[in-house]
């Protein structure tokens with residue numbers, strides 16, 4: 077069963093073709109990775125799928141709903157970690173989680189989540205005072221507060237140390253074991269190779285390859301996803 081369906085999505089900003097006719101589906105229970113260089117259109121796709129941007133044309137379906145026309149059912153069942161999270165400057169970590177929890181009918185225990193992301197020692201800290209990697213961990217905890225069916229993570233490991241990254245990978249695997257679907261973007265090819273059942277490479281708004289990492293690697297005679305990335309981006313003239 078497809079939980080995300082994108083058909084012929086187009087999004088243009090003035091003269092920039094941010095997303096230029098992209099189609100794909102994500103199956104329930106999968107870990108799906110959207111990969112590609114800076115400016116390829118990854119964040120534009122994620123933000124459109126969660127109803128924050130409106131595509132110029134094409135159709136989007138998230139858990140059977142149009143995210144722009146039916147935002148409420150989508151928001152209740154979906155978790156989102158945006159590339160940049162803005163919070164009230166003086167809010168404390170535990171208060172941010174409680175505030176987000178108040179927005180949903182179904183929630184997880186804030187302290188349990190803080191422990192899962194390794195922030196239990198920071199519950200009373202001002203969110204603004206957190207380090208870059210700690211802010212990413214808090215953003216992940218906030219994305220999971222409503223125990224979502226489907227989680228969008230826009231570069232969850234950016235700025236996170238290797239131990240923190242392992243903890244995030246563990247959380248993603250646990251989500252998958254619990255039957256949830258994870259949609260992530262990353263620039264870390266080993267992360268994509270280890271976690272994703274399926275990846276889509278995007279370059280300047282267009283899909284340049286998609287499929288299970290192992291299949292793409294063998295089809296293109298690449299050593300690993302890093303090698304494939306370089307081949308694809310050089311091949312497409314980037």
Ligand SMILES: Nc1ncnc2c1ncn2[C@@H]1O[C@H](COP(=O)(O)OP(=O)(O)OP(=O)(O)O)[C@@H](O)[C@H]1O
Pocket residue numbers: 089092093094112113114115116117118119120121159
């Ligand atoms: N609000 C906006 N106004 C104008 N142009 C925009 C806007 N948002 C994105 N763009 C442009 O659209 C293109 C795609 O941007 P997007 O943020 O989706 O890329 P990305 O793949 O997420 O990149 P990164 O890896 O750097 O996060 C870029 O060329 C960007 O400059």
Ligand SMILES: [Mg+2]
Pocket residue numbers: 118119120159230
């Ligand atoms: Mg981005």
